[in-house]
Amino acid sequence: MPGIDACLHEIMALPGARGAAIVDWTSGLALGTAGESPNGDHETTATETAELARAAAEYPAFAPDGPAAEPVAQPSGGPSGEPSRAGTREASGDGKGPPVEDLIVTSRTGYHVLRFVETTFDSSVFLHLWLDRDTGNLALARLRLQQLAERLVLA
Known part of the structure; x- marks a missing residue:
């Protein structure tokens, strides 16, 4: 190392x-x-x-999954009606590391x-x-x- x-x-x-x-x-x-x-x-x-x-x-x-990414409402939101987080860093994996x-x-x-x-x-x-x-x-x-x-x- x-x-x-x-x-x-x-x-x-x-x-x-x-x-x-x-x-x-x-x-x-x-x-x-x-x-x-x-x-x-x-x-x-x-x-x-x-x-x-x-x-x-x-x-x-x-x-698009960078640190300033905000949730983007998707037409097919989750079962509770919440917007999908498909466009956020959390959805891209572990949420760590540079975008x-x-x-x-x-x-x-x-x-x-x-x-x-x-x-x-x-x-x-x-x-x-x-x-x-x-x-x-x-x-x-x-x-x-x-x-x-x-x-x-x-x-």
Whole structure:
């Protein structure tokens, strides 16, 4: 089970990795960084990517079962006449974890992959990988980030 530094080291070992960070998307703070930053400042990059992550996790267009989801009345409500909760997070399983798995932003020179991490507290953390478009492998990066997100220990 890797901690923050070990996780960032493993991310940077991916082919084409230019930079990486572990970010709290509610505050926009980088919990750890490695490599380069797209704009030269890891803290600014963390704040900017946190805004994107927050939008994806909270807006119903991207995460219909997200934290702000409200019950939606369905014509075939429950036997007691209560509205169905089919559109809420509770109906999607255990009700834990981030509502979005990952985000990919493509630029002319690279990819930004944001992988949400399920935590024991409030699941407001994501991994950010800046991947070179010519030398990186997007599919491999997504799989590896998924594995690391599942094993990451935040203490």
